[in-house]
Amino acid sequence: xxxxxxxxxxxxxxxxxxxxxxxxxxxxxxxxxxxxxxxxxxxxxxxxxxxxxxxxxxxxxxxxxxxxxxxxxxxxxxxxxxxxxxxxxxxxxxxxxxxxxxxxxxxxxxxxxxxxxxxxxxxxxxxxxxxxxxxxxxxxxxxxxxxxxxxxxxxxxxxxxxxxxxxxxxxxxxxxxxxxxxxxxxxxxxxxxxxxxxxxxxxxxxxxxxxxxxxxxxxxxxxxxxxxxxxxxxxxxxxxxxxxxxxxxxxxxxxxxxxxxxxxxxxxxxxxxxxxxxxxxxxxxxxxxxxxxxxxxxxxxxxxxxxxxxxxxxxxxxxxxxxxxxxxxxxxxxxxxxxxxxxxxxxxxxxxxxxxxxxxxxxxxxxxxxxxxxxxxxxxxxxxxxxxxxxx
Amino acid sequence: xxxxxxxxxxxxxxxxxxxxxxxxxxxxxxxxxxxxxxxxxxxxxxxxxxxxxxxxxxxxxxxxxxxxxxxxxxxxxxxxxxxxxxxxxxxxxxxxxxxxxxxxxxxxxxxxxxxxxxxxxxxxxxxxxxxxxxxxxxxxxxxxxxxxxxxxxxxxxxxxxxxxxxxxxxxxxxxxxxxxxxxxxxxxxxxxxxxxxxxxxxxxxxxxxxxxxxxxxxxxxxxxxxxxxxxxxxxxxxxxxxxxxx
Numbered sequence: 001x002x003x004x005x006x007x008x009x010x011x012x013x014x015x016x017x018x019x020x021x022x023x024x025x026x027x028x029x030x031x032x033x034x035x036x037x038x039x040x041x042x043x044x045x046x047x048x049x050x051x052x053x054x055x056x057x058x059x060x061x062x063x064x065x066x067x068x069x070x071x072x073x074x075x076x077x078x079x080x081x082x083x084x085x086x087x088x089x090x091x092x093x094x095x096x097x098x099x100x101x102x103x104x105x106x107x108x109x110x111x112x113x114x115x116x117x118x119x120x121x122x123x124x125x126x127x128x129x130x131x132x133x134x135x136x137x138x139x140x141x142x143x144x145x146x147x148x149x150x151x152x153x154x155x156x157x158x159x160x161x162x163x164x165x166x167x168x169x170x171x172x173x174x175x176x177x178x179x180x181x182x183x184x185x186x187x188x189x190x191x192x193x194x195x196x197x198x199x200x201x202x203x204x205x206x207x208x209x210x211x212x213x214x215x216x217x218x219x220x221x222x223x224x225x226x227x228x229x230x231x232x233x234x235x236x237x238x239x240x241x242x243x244x245x246x247x248x249x250x251x252x253x254x255x256x257x258x259x260x261x262x263x264x265x266x267x268x269x270x271x272x273x274x275x276x277x278x279x280x281x282x283x284x285x286x287x288x289x290x291x292x293x294x295x296x297x298x299x300x301x302x303x304x305x306x307x308x309x310x311x312x313x314x315x316x317x318x319x320x321x322x323x324x325x326x327x328x329x330x331x332x333x334x335x336x337x338x339x340x341x342x343x344x345x346x347x348x349x350x351x352x353x354x355x356x357x358x359x360x361x362x363x364x365x366x367x368x369x370x371x372x373x374x375x376x377x378x379x380x381x382x383x384x385x386x387x388x389x390x391x392x
Numbered sequence: 393x394x395x396x397x398x399x400x401x402x403x404x405x406x407x408x409x410x411x412x413x414x415x416x417x418x419x420x421x422x423x424x425x426x427x428x429x430x431x432x433x434x435x436x437x438x439x440x441x442x443x444x445x446x447x448x449x450x451x452x453x454x455x456x457x458x459x460x461x462x463x464x465x466x467x468x469x470x471x472x473x474x475x476x477x478x479x480x481x482x483x484x485x486x487x488x489x490x491x492x493x494x495x496x497x498x499x500x501x502x503x504x505x506x507x508x509x510x511x512x513x514x515x516x517x518x519x520x521x522x523x524x525x526x527x528x529x530x531x532x533x534x535x536x537x538x539x540x541x542x543x544x545x546x547x548x549x550x551x552x553x554x555x556x557x558x559x560x561x562x563x564x565x566x567x568x569x570x571x572x573x574x575x576x577x578x579x580x581x582x583x584x585x586x587x588x589x590x591x592x593x594x595x596x597x598x599x600x601x602x603x604x605x606x607x608x609x610x611x612x613x614x615x616x617x618x619x620x621x622x623x624x625x626x627x628x629x630x631x632x633x634x635x636x637x638x
Contacts, residue, residue, distance in 0.1 A: 005405065005406045007406065020460075020461035020464065021464070021582060021586070023461075024461065024464065024465055024468060024577065024582055025579065025582055028468075028576050028577050028578075028579075028582070031576045032576050035573065035576070060578060061576065061578050061579065062578040062579025062580050062581075062582075063579065066579050070580065070583065070584075074580075075578075075579035075580045075582070075583045076583050077579060077582075077583060081579070085579070
């Protein structure tokens with residue numbers, strides 16, 4: 001399939017709201033996806049292998065921490081730019097977008113927001129270039145939707161902290177040079193730590209046998225009496241709001257990213273429907289296929305409008321976590337429905353690895369669960385409406 | 393090393409083509425514009441040459457303000473500054489005259505154009521600029537290196553390649569092969585392009601030598617009729633009765 005002339009759907013002329021710079025950013029990431037990711041991504045998924053070479057390429061492109069200021073190696077761009085970057089990466093693959101999400105929103109963002117100047121100088125430029133890979137440790141074997149009950153902990157030993165515990169479902173963990181780890185101190189306050197590869201007692205075994213996000217690498221973070229130097233604590237944040245702010249940034253990126261996956265499914269389904277003939281005419285001429293295509297395009301358009309609006313709110317620092325929960329939930333569900341409907345349009349061919357739809361679909365089964373599950377995001381909206389928490 | 397890369401602002405290759413004003417003027421509405429691909433490749437190679445040695449890259453466009461997004465892309469790719477000659481690009485001689493006027497006192501070592509822009513496909517501007525500046529013109533440049541003040545150039549010729557050398561300054565019209573693929577601007581480059589100078593100069597007067605009378609679209613391709621492999625009789629009938637080819 002020739003992707004080089006790909007044009008994204010824009011039924012409501014949203015491009016009118018984007019600057020020429022936004023469009024250049026989108027086109028640049030799209031060109032990279034077409035040139036460097038599309039040709040390798042299906043094989044990487046089949047083999048369940050992370051294409052490591054893309055780390056440096058994404059770094060050179062500036063896909064890591066695009067909103068981090070130039071002086072720390074970022075690009076100093078706005079949040080709509082970040083969203084468009086995520087959208088284009090996920091048109092390639094949700095796993096690859098996840099790599100960029102984690103590096104940007106879950107590693108660079110907390111170091112920039114909660115770190116001191118030494119930590120920013122030490123880590124951010126190398127994370128931006130891809131010289132260092134980062135991971136984020138919040139979820140634990142016994143604590144997913146309820147991270148406040150985490151067991152991972154630190155004990156102040158005077159010269160250092162002693163870290164014990166385990167994290168799981170951690171994107172990038174086996175290849176990570178550093179991990180932002182959230183642990184409770186002796187006063188039961190959640191603190192953020194920068195844990196470095198090679199620290200004694202720290203291991204990061206890979207999680208095998210995934211049926212989703214097979215082109216990104218996932219693992220655990222295991223801490224057995226790891227001595228953490230005191231300068232590795234993030235000094236400017238205490239409490240669960242630290243990791244929640246990181247997730248807020250990542251969820252924002254997901255809300256944009258999944259539009260890319262949906263666009264790829266729609267584009268594939270539309271082209272197939274126009275070419276595939278049954279009963280001597282293209283299947284696109286049948287009402288049931290037109291219904292599917294029309295509903296998909298409507299859903300994508302609604303998601304695009306929400307994404308543009310949350311982008312403008314985020315640029316003004318007015319986007320609330322509840323709004324981001326709503327759009328993450330809505331857009332991921334939209335993308336998953338789009339993948340399923342698109343798969344049906346392709347009939348049996350929909351399950352073939354010759355088309356990207358099934359890959360997107362199984363990837364999105366992770367995306368609908370990670371960074372706050374589909375259900376939890378609904379309850380966040382419910383709480384925002386009623387001010388009554390249903391999960392505490 | 394001072395390099396000038398002349399880029400034109402052309403419709404994206406997938407753009408729908410239509411004309412207005414009695415078929416005299418191309419309809420730009422809802423068309424995405426890009427750097428003409430051969431010029432984008434030439435710019436990519438110019439950037440590599442600069443990075444391997446040192447120097448400056450200036451990009452030049454003859455066009456109105458609507459050409460600036462593609463010029464910003466050239467700056468984002470790594471060009472140092474840009475010059476826009478503030479007039480609609482008319483015919484090849486008009487454009488060449490404007491480029492030569494800008495370039496004449498600036499001592500560029502190499503001036504790159506594309507072998508043709510992909511909209512009007514004139515394939516003349518580079519040669520005309522060279523003539524107006526009285527410097528060598530090298531066409532169909534499919535590879536270039538620089539040693540000191542000498543260009544080591546590969547030209548594509550019928551059935552093969554020609555290797556030539558040329559002292560600075562010269563005009564080279566780039567084509568496929570001069571760089572493997574166009575450079576993709578990095579996010580930092582896009583951000584930094586905001587602050588790079590994009591200078592606007594007014595055109596010199598020049599009487600048009602040509603006038604567009606009209607444009608005509610090619611006839612729509614007729615639908616392809618598929619015939620089963622074992623139905624040769626039907627193929628012969630269609631070729632005889634409908635296509636009238638036999």
